[in-house]
Amino acid sequence: DIVMTQSPLSLPVILGEPATISCRSSQSLLRENGYNYLDWYLQKPGQSPHILIYLGSNRASGVPDRFSGSGSGTDFTLKISRVEAEDVGVYYCMQGLETPFTFGPGTKVEIK
Amino acid sequence: HVQLLESGPGLVQPSETLSLTCAVSGDSIGTEYYWAWIRQPPGKGLEWIGSVHSSGNTFYNPSLRSQVTMTIDTSKSQISLKLTDVTAADTAVYYCSRHEIVAASHGFDTWGQGALVTVSS
Numbered sequence: 001d002i003v004m005t006q007s008p009l010s011l012p013v014i015l016g017e018p019a020t021i022s023c024r025s026s027q028s029l030l031r032e033n034g035y036n037y038l039d040w041y042l043q044k045p046g047q048s049p050h051i052l053i054y055l056g057s058n059r060a061s062g063v064p065d066r067f068s069g070s071g072s073g074t075d076f077t078l079k080i081s082r083v084e085a086e087d088v089g090v091y092y093c094m095q096g097l098e099t100p101f102t103f104g105p106g107t108k109v110e111i112k
Numbered sequence: 113h114v115q116l117l118e119s120g121p122g123l124v125q126p127s128e129t130l131s132l133t134c135a136v137s138g139d140s141i142g143t144e145y146y147w148a149w150i151r152q153p154p155g156k157g158l159e160w161i162g163s164v165h166s167s168g169n170t171f172y173n174p175s176l177r178s179q180v181t182m183t184i185d186t187s188k189s190q191i192s193l194k195l196t197d198v199t200a201a202d203t204a205v206y207y208c209s210r211h212e213i214v215a216a217s218h219g220f221d222t223w224g225q226g227a228l229v230t231v232s233s
Binding site for chain 1: 157158159160163171173174175207211215216217218219220221223224225226
């Protein structure tokens with residue numbers, strides 16, 4: 001199985017300030033077609049997860065442009081340019097390259 | 113837009129079979145998606161259980177393969193999950209979701225609200 005790790009696991013943030021979450025996979029998620037099979041999900045308190053970023057850097061429909069994804073191969077980053085109160089929750093990266101699909105442990109973002 | 117709604121017993125006895133259904137509304141099940149089950153133990157992270165296509169093709173997590181059966185009923189627009197011989201470790205919120213089968217998949221783009229299943233006597 002592909003193992004996903006994230007850092008930090010807890011991230012206190014200041015409203016209006018940027019935030020960065022890192023995700024690493026145990027093997028490359030870059031396929032021959034040029035796509036990185038890495039998604040980012042946010043689970044707000046008491047809610048189901050929802051997708052933010054797919055294929056490493058593509059914002060899902062309706063996701064604010066303050067969210068951006070980057071990286072390739074085994075190292076990926078999710079950036080929030082200016083944190084808003086509604087961004088609190090747990091962020092998960094997930095590899096979709098091969099089954100079993102596997103998630104990172106999650107990064108809990110809270111307002112400092 | 114498509115909506116998913118999980119349903120089933122909230123309490124299951126140890127060694128019994130957990131059975132859940134996911135009702136799809138707002139769109140047909142179609143052929144361009146796989147339909148997945150993902151679970152989350154209380155206070156913990158997410159675990160992909162498996163995915164099923166309307167053709168009947170399935171992919172299961174090897175860690176659960178001996179316990180899991182997923183089926184799809186296109187006439188009822190429902191996806192079902194059965195997990196046999198459950199233990200307390202199977203206590204979790206079970207989510208239904210979907211993902212495309214194309215190379216440029218948009219990830220798990222729709223999720224149900226989740227169904228909490230507790231395994232206890």
